[in-house]
Amino acid sequence: MSDDPAGGNGSAGTDRRNVLRAAGAAAIGGLAVTAKAARSPAFAQTPAAASPGAAAGSRDRAPLGARLQGVQHFGLTVQNMDRAFEFYTEVLGGNEVMRDGDFRGEKIHNTLLTDQEILARERGVNPRTIGVPDLRDGGQRLDVRFVQFDNVVIELLQYRDAEQPMGSGDSWAEPRDHMSPAYPRSMHICFYIRDDVDFDMFIRDLEAESALRGMTQVKANRVITVTSEQERLAAPLDANTNKIREGQSNGWSLIYCKGPEGEQLEFVQALGPVKQTFEDAMAARRRMLAAAGG
Structure with a gap:
């Protein structure tokens, strides 16, 4: 990743489940698309892709959707790596896949930050004033940790000053003050709650466990x-839960919650008709692929 590989390259931590499930494995909540989307022009078969005897390499001529394996991970830039890692592993129960870091150098800087540097030049401002770290000359460094859940991986990223030890202290940049999900470009991480779990109790216990750890940012909305x-x-x-029991979303339960870094989280449960809708959509996508x- 970096053209200067002097950074750390830690191995996975203790695996409390003793199982690391495959990254990006198909699951209802993470990878399902609607059956309508599966029939859309974006997924239309080309003659090369549809032919049973297509020559090797024809995948590169297939529609873009047929070249994907699904969602591999969601990335979250954090202010405090250790706090975020504790939440996603010890509170929510993910497993560490790997950690790496001390990334710096021209290649990684350009890979991640070219568009923002161009924007800074167009505005005639120092890139550092609009949140662009100096990975090129090593004034700041990038550390990453990957956390595995049943159907997707979350990547935690921290940009820190070079003098700051890996995994400790705050990010070199200040966090955003407002994280309304209504802002365009906002993203969120959605977790799928198992069918036999009481949603209301889960939210109660999530807030209580987080509070015991001093994670005061973890706050779930209420439906009243x-x-x-x-x-x-x-x-x-x-x-604690918005339970939808009519219309196309019949059986869907959800609530929005802020994580320990102020990030936007969602928790959902899909039962009854809406669960069947997602299962049918996944089956349709598998047939298409x-x-x-x-």
């Missing part, structure tokens, strides 16, 4: 109107 943090905390247990030679 509250006007203060005191009212949010005093809300009844059944206000099989027909395209996947």
Whole structure:
């Protein structure tokens, strides 16, 4: 990743489940697409892709959707690596895949930051003032850790000053003050709750466990109107989940929650009709990929 490989290259930590599930494995919540999308022009089969006897290398002439294996990971830039890692492994139970870091140099700098440097030049400002770290000359460094869940990987990234030890302290840049999910370009990480889990109790226990660890940013919304943090905390247990029981989303339950870095999280549960909808969509996608030679 870096053209100066002097950085650390740690191995995976203790695997509490003793199983590292394959990254990007198919699952309802993570990779399902609608059956309508599976029939859209973007997934239309070309003659080369559809032909059972297509020559080797024809995958490169297939539609873009047929060249993908799904979602490999979601990335989250964090202010405090150790705090974020503790939340995603010890609170939410993910397994560490690997960690690496001390990335710097021209190649990695250009790979990650070219567009923002061009923007800074166009504005006539120092790139550092708009959140562009100096990986090229090594004033800042990049560290990463990968955490495996059942159906997807989360990558934690921290940009730190060169003098700051790996995995400790805060990021070199200040975090954004506002993280409303309504802002265009905002993204979120969605976790899929198992069918037999009480959603309301899960949210209650998530907040309690996080509070014990001093992670005061971990706050879930409520489905009733509250006007203060005191009212949010005093809300009844059944206000922890928005349970949709009609229309196309019948069986879908959800709530939005902030993570320890202020990041936007979502927790969902899919039961009944909506679960079947996602299962049908996944089956349709698998048939489409099989027909395209996947």
